[in-house]
Amino acid sequence: MTNSDVEQRRAPTVRAEPCPTDVDFSKVKDDFPVLSRTVHGHRIVYLDSASSAQRPQCVLDAMDAYYQTTHANVHRGVYTLAEEADRLYEGARIAVGRLIGAPDPEHEVIFTKNATESINLVAATWARSHLGPGDVVLLTDMEHHANIVPWLMLAEERGIELRWIGIDEEYRLDLTELDQLLDRVKLVACTTMSNVLGTITPFARIAEAAHGAGAMVLADGAQSVPHIPTDVGELGCDFLAFSAHKMLGPTGIGVLWGRRELLEAMPPFLGGGGMIRDVRHDGFTANVLPWKFEAGTPPIAEAVGFGAAVSYLESLGLDAIRAHEVELTAYAQAVLAERFGDDLKIFGPPGTAQRGGVLSLAYRDVHPHDLAQVLDQAGVCVRAGHHCAKPLMRRLGVNATARASLYLYNDESDVDVLADAIAEAGTLFA
Amino acid sequence: MTGLEDLYREIILDHYRSPRNRGELPAPPARRVEGFNPLCGDEVVVYVQVQDGTVTDIRFAGQGCSISQSSASLMSAAVKGKTVDETRNLIRTFKAMMSVHEARLGDGPEATGSPNGSADDGADAVETDPESLGELAALQGVVKFPVRIKCATLSWNTLAQGLDEAEESTTTSEA
Numbered sequence: 001m002t003n004s005d006v007e008q009r010r011a012p013t014v015r016a017e018p019c020p021t022d023v024d025f026s027k028v029k030d031d032f033p034v035l036s037r038t039v040h041g042h043r044i045v046y047l048d049s050a051s052s053a054q055r056p057q058c059v060l061d062a063m064d065a066y067y068q069t070t071h072a073n074v075h076r077g078v079y080t081l082a083e084e085a086d087r088l089y090e091g092a093r094i095a096v097g098r099l100i101g102a103p104d105p106e107h108e109v110i111f112t113k114n115a116t117e118s119i120n121l122v123a124a125t126w127a128r129s130h131l132g133p134g135d136v137v138l139l140t141d142m143e144h145h146a147n148i149v150p151w152l153m154l155a156e157e158r159g160i161e162l163r164w165i166g167i168d169e170e171y172r173l174d175l176t177e178l179d180q181l182l183d184r185v186k187l188v189a190c191t192t193m194s195n196v197l198g199t200i201t202p203f204a205r206i207a208e209a210a211h212g213a214g215a216m217v218l219a220d221g222a223q224s225v226p227h228i229p230t231d232v233g234e235l236g237c238d239f240l241a242f243s244a245h246k247m248l249g250p251t252g253i254g255v256l257w258g259r260r261e262l263l264e265a266m267p268p269f270l271g272g273g274g275m276i277r278d279v280r281h282d283g284f285t286a287n288v289l290p291w292k293f294e295a296g297t298p299p300i301a302e303a304v305g306f307g308a309a310v311s312y313l314e315s316l317g318l319d320a321i322r323a324h325e326v327e328l329t330a331y332a333q334a335v336l337a338e339r340f341g342d343d344l345k346i347f348g349p350p351g352t353a354q355r356g357g358v359l360s361l362a363y364r365d366v367h368p369h370d371l372a373q374v375l376d377q378a379g380v381c382v383r384a385g386h387h388c389a390k391p392l393m394r395r396l397g398v399n400a401t402a403r404a405s406l407y408l409y410n411d412e413s414d415v416d417v418l419a420d421a422i423a424e425a426g427t428l429f430a
Numbered sequence: 431m432t433g434l435e436d437l438y439r440e441i442i443l444d445h446y447r448s449p450r451n452r453g454e455l456p457a458p459p460a461r462r463v464e465g466f467n468p469l470c471g472d473e474v475v476v477y478v479q480v481q482d483g484t485v486t487d488i489r490f491a492g493q494g495c496s497i498s499q500s501s502a503s504l505m506s507a508a509v510k511g512k513t514v515d516e517t518r519n520l521i522r523t524f525k526a527m528m529s530v531h532e533a534r535l536g537d538g539p540e541a542t543g544s545p546n547g548s549a550d551d552g553a554d555a556v557e558t559d560p561e562s563l564g565e566l567a568a569l570q571g572v573v574k575f576p577v578r579i580k581c582a583t584l585s586w587n588t589l590a591q592g593l594d595e596a597e598e599s600t601t602t603s604e605a
Contacts, residue, residue, distance in 0.1 A: 369472075399472055
């Protein structure tokens with residue numbers, strides 16, 4: 001490290017250099033250091049972004065620079081470092097809020113640990129204080145466990161009823177009976193995009209019907225926010241949950257967005273420092289939004305990294321990212337169909353209009369675990385298993401699938417390597 | 431493909447394609463035990479029949495990858511006709527082979543961890559030489575793929591549970 005590097009790192013502004021703005025996706029791979037790695041003698045073909053994405057250099061630099069030059073606790077100190085940490089942390093909140101079209105990001109964007117915690121927060125506060133025996137929470141058959149188990153837990157505790165929107169033959173939500181299903185429903189908790197099928201749900205339509213029936217609506221946006229332009233107003237949701245690590249940010253930080261008046265009226269979630277205005281021997285007064293829901297020292301460096309990730313995504317543009325993924329999904333569908341025909345099945349909607357780049361595969365009778373193992377030998381990273389969606393897997397009649405999921409750094413060559421590796425598995429398990 | 435041949439030995443692929451003792455047994459008299467691998471959602475059902483201290487018959491059902499299915503098949507062939515004590519020893523030896531850590535510790539944690547430890551749970555009685563495993567040694571390569579170890583041990587843990595349950599019910603009925 002040169003002296004000027006050291007000087008640079010001591011500079012008080014730790015905002016990372018703006019990432020490249022050129023929407024040339026062929027160069028995007030170069031921004032992600034891990035993608036230049038090899039495993040088993042092959043370059044990494046990373047096709048597991050639906051589980052967790054990789055980070056560009058600018059995100060790593062932003063977090064590194066934060067720790068090298070700035071770290072202090074937030075909302076506590078009057079010294080310069082603490083003020084800078086405050087500014088960066090709250091700046092990330094605004095950046096994240098802007099990305100999802102939050103009308104009042106300063107108050108409405110709550111930093112949590114991840115989307116799972118965000119949903120649990122709503123279950124433990126809003127739902128626990130509003131729902132009782134006879135009330136219904138409406139879910140769908142394509143939810144992730146994160147949007148099932150908190151409601152099962154509440155059902156056990158409160159005697160509420162859970163109801164499920166089914167799926168049709170093309171792996172879309174079956175909304176033919178939506179109006180009847182909404183009877184007595186107080187909350188609809190629904191994914192915006194399935195992590196198994198890639199299905200983009202008609203969320204706005206569901207939200208409108210739900211509101212018409214007097215229900216609140218929670219969107220699990222973990223899969224769509226990283227890939228598709230998001231506007232909470234257009235979605236029509238009352239709550240939106242998502243995670244940073246699926247959108248180029250660090251692990252350990254996620255978001256709950258909620259409409260301000262709902263958040264204001266909700267009881268606090270975790271208790272501790274930061275979430276109070278006053279504590280007495282006989283009680284406490286909760287802090288104002290958003291800190292009411294952020295007990296303890298928050299993930300500050302992670303917020304800084306998250307902010308940098310959002311800047312990176314915005315520099316490319318979510319519209320461009322979506323267009324790139326649509327193109328690549330179509331390519332993958334065509335290549336896999338041409339090379340494997342009926343031997344390979346994709347669990348998910350045909351075409352690209354109503355789906356994202358999540359391709360859940362069944363190849364002949366090769367078990368997904370074995371398929372993923374053979375793919376790993378070719379450097380291809382896919383997820384094999386139930387994808388934390390066991391009720392859906394039961395509905396599909398399988399224990400597991402091998403899932404290849406695409407993101408902005410993937411390209412046609414990645415799909416070609418995937419297809420070659422699937423063919424290898426076919427030879428081995430002939 | 432380098433490395434994979436350690437995992438997918440010919441014996442393993444053979445037992446995967448043509449599993450031995452696949453099916454069910456009437457329970458009772460057989461014991462029916464389910465095992466799950468939460469990682470991949472695989473499940474195995476082991477039916478084990480014990481008479482006069484001997485595993486007289488065994489079947490397995492369920493769904494799983496080549497490693498879990500072939501391991502169940504190899505296991506069923508290996509334990510059928512063995513005494514319960516011999517079977518327990520084999521389970522311990524197999525699990526020791528599946529874990530460098532466990533192998534180094536010998537049978538320590540298992541013996542102390544089992545409330546129903548039988549008389550021969552002592553370290554001396556445990557055979558830890560993989561050579562003694564015969565065809566089962568083909569699964570040794572799995573250790574190089576740590577994520578898959580649970581696939582290989584699924585049916586063995588399930589069988590161990592079945593033997594414990596069989597023993598408990600015998601003890602109860604005798605009491």
